[in-house]
Amino acid sequence: MSRYDSRSGDPASYRDRRSDSGFGGASAYGGSGRSLSSRKDYDAGEPPRKLDLDGLTPFEKNFYVESPSVAAMSEMEVEEYRQKREITVEGRDVPKPVKSFADVGFPDYVLQEVMKAGFVEPTAIQAQGWPMALKGRDLIGIAETGSGKTLAYLLPAIVHVNAQPILAPGDGPIVLVLAPTRELAVQIQQEAAKFGASSRIKNTCIYGGVPKGPQVRDLQKGVEIVIATPGRLIDMLDSHHTNLRRVTYLVLDEADRMLDMGFEPQIRKIVSQIRPDRQTLYWSATWPKEVEQLARQFLYNPYKVIIGSADLKANHAIRQHVDIVSESQKYNKLVKLLEDIMDGSRILIFMDTKKGCDQITRQLRMDGWPALSIHGDKSQAERDWVLSEFKAGKSPIMTATDVAARGLDVKDVKYVINYDFPGSLEDYVHRIGRTGRAGAKGTAYTFFTAANARFAKELIAILKEAGQKVSPELAAMGRGAPPPPSGHGGFRDRDRDRGKGYGGSRPWN
Ligand SMILES: Nc1ncnc2c1ncn2[C@@H]1O[C@H](COP(=O)(O)OP(=O)(O)OP(=O)(O)O)[C@@H](O)[C@H]1O
Ligand SMILES: [Mg+2]
Numbered sequence: 285m286s287r288y289d290s291r292s293g294d295p296a297s298y299r300d301r302r303s304d305s306g307f308g309g310a311s312a313y314g315g316s317g318r319s320l321s322s323r324k325d326y327d328a329g330e331p332p333r334k335l336d337l338d339g340l341t342p343f344e345k346n347f348y349v350e351s352p353s354v355a356a357m358s359e360m361e362v363e364e365y366r367q368k369r370e371i372t373v374e375g376r377d378v379p380k381p382v383k384s385f386a387d388v389g390f391p392d393y394v395l396q397e398v399m400k401a402g403f404v405e406p407t408a409i410q411a412q413g414w415p416m417a418l419k420g421r422d423l424i425g426i427a428e429t430g431s432g433k434t435l436a437y438l439l440p441a442i443v444h445v446n447a448q449p450i451l452a453p454g455d456g457p458i459v460l461v462l463a464p465t466r467e468l469a470v471q472i473q474q475e476a477a478k479f480g481a482s483s484r485i486k487n488t489c490i491y492g493g494v495p496k497g498p499q500v501r502d503l504q505k506g507v508e509i510v511i512a513t514p515g516r517l518i519d520m521l522d523s524h525h526t527n528l529r530r531v532t533y534l535v536l537d538e539a540d541r542m543l544d545m546g547f548e549p550q551i552r553k554i555v556s557q558i559r560p561d562r563q564t565l566y567w568s569a570t571w572p573k574e575v576e577q578l579a580r581q582f583l584y585n586p587y588k589v590i591i592g593s594a595d596l597k598a599n600h601a602i603r604q605h606v607d608i609v610s611e612s613q614k615y616n617k618l619v620k621l622l623e624d625i626m627d628g629s630r631i632l633i634f635m636d637t638k639k640g641c642d643q644i645t646r647q648l649r650m651d652g653w654p655a656l657s658i659h660g661d662k663s664q665a666e667r668d669w670v671l672s673e674f675k676a677g678k679s680p681i682m683t684a685t686d687v688a689a690r691g692l693d694v695k696d697v698k699y700v701i702n703y704d705f706p707g708s709l710e711d712y713v714h715r716i717g718r719t720g721r722a723g724a725k726g727t728a729y730t731f732f733t734a735a736n737a738r739f740a741k742e743l744i745a746i747l748k749e750a751g752q753k754v755s756p757e758l759a760a761m762g763r764g765a766p767p768p769p770s771g772h773g774g775f776r777d778r779d780r781d782r783g784k785g786y787g788g789s790r791p792w793n
Contacts, residue, residue: 429717
């Protein structure tokens with residue numbers, strides 16, 4: 285029988301019941317410092333090898349009970365549903381997708397929160413990802429920006445926590461979510477707080493740039509869920525403010541970013557402190573082939589679910605426009621564009637460098653545009669303030685480096701502008717994905733210069749896959765032709781919902 289009673293509706297009493305189940309506290313787990321080499325990739329035909337779990341207390345991670353309506357789905361219905369929602373699955377014993385929230389078997393206290401949020405049905409990644417995650421298996425989940433991946437891992441995390449013995453003094457978290465930026469970590473925490481509130485799960489966010497004191501106090505009090513950026517978490521581990529001996533549910537959000545060269549050593553260090561039979565879940569909108577092999581080193585017998593094409597792709601709800609420009613034309617083009625589109629809705633503008641961000645923002649402000657900037661050289665207090673002004677719509681234009689490219693979910697960002705082309709096509713997909721979220725439509729404008737020519741071919745593929753127009757100039761660049769002389773191109777076919785200019789009078793008006 286499953287220990288996870290979806291209809292109990294009372295998580296606290298459920299956890300109390302479990303607390304005398306003979307599971308020890310932290311001391312029972314001897315798992316610290318275990319080598320990763322015990323987790324490996326397996327071919328489909330090869331049975332999973334046994335993990336070395338010497339001295340580790342067993343724990344529950346399979347909570348999934350198929351609802352009668354899901355069980356009644358024939359293989360053909362499953363196939364049809366997956367096709368309709370563009371769900372591709374890999375792995376052995378893949379569970380059927382769920383069509384409705386009620387079918388997942390989430391406890392009432394979780395379902396109530398979902399209803400309160402006003403959601404109508406699971407997104408595709410949730411429909412297939414929830415049963416997979418609830419089965420306790422490792423998982424790679426790839427789905428477009430703004431498609432609800434956060435709840436795809438947070439709701440099963442809540443179920444997971446509520447089925448574990450309560451924390452003993454000195455215990456570290458049960459769920460660890462790693463994210464690449466502070467703002468994203470904080471956003472995930474807010475979501476965890478919202479959906480975990482009714483089950484009295486405590487959480488904290490461990491990230492740099494702010495005083496350690498309050499974070500240390502949270503850790504010492506005991507929290508079931510920790511959301512962290514790697515650097516500060518390692519600080520906390522090195523100074524013994526927490527430990528990962530009780531982590532049994534590990535999430536890498538923006539997993540391809542977390543496994544790239546910048547973060548990989550830190551991830552390795554963190555993961556080496558977590559027991560090998562943990563459940564590990566990776567999520568992203570992009571999944572370059574190069575990370576797959578590295579990623580699988582940390583997984584055991586994983587499922588993989590991909591929504592839409594397995595190739596790099598952008599969210600189809602976003603209209604994409606690309607304008608071939610020269611570097612010197614960019615600012616004037618930007619202002620023209622802003623005059624066209626500015627109607628008080630939020631506009632996010634990406635730049636390459638912090639310096640560029642500052643320069644353009646200063647210029648925009650001098651010219652009367654309500655712009656603020658967020659990047660890594662700003663104090664965390666300023667970053668927080670800028671983001672909150674942007675979210676509140678008080679400062680509808682935000683300029684940013686890639687620090688804002690991934691994961692951030694700001695309501696009603698209508699336009700994303702790539703003032704500078706990003707350093708990779710993956711970043712392009714994440715950046716423009718700040719608009720067109722959760723069923724909304726969005727528009728992205730991208731300035732593309734001769735210096736970006738090497739990205740032309742892949743960019744064209746992304747545009748085509750999403751059914752977007754490719755200008756003859758860009759197509760020529762994709763074929764290796766030199767870019768046209770400056771002044772060509774332009775956002776000819778952009779939507780013409782011209783807004784009023786914003787701010788005071790400008791010299792070129
Ligand atoms: N089932 C649902 N129905 C409608 N909206 C949902 C559903 N699940 C989540 N959302 C909302 O969709 C928005 C985007 O979700 P989320 O931030 O998790 O996207 P994501 O897939 O993680 O995107 P990214 O790749 O950019 O990180 C959020 O505002 C979230 O509340
Ligand atoms: Mg996300």
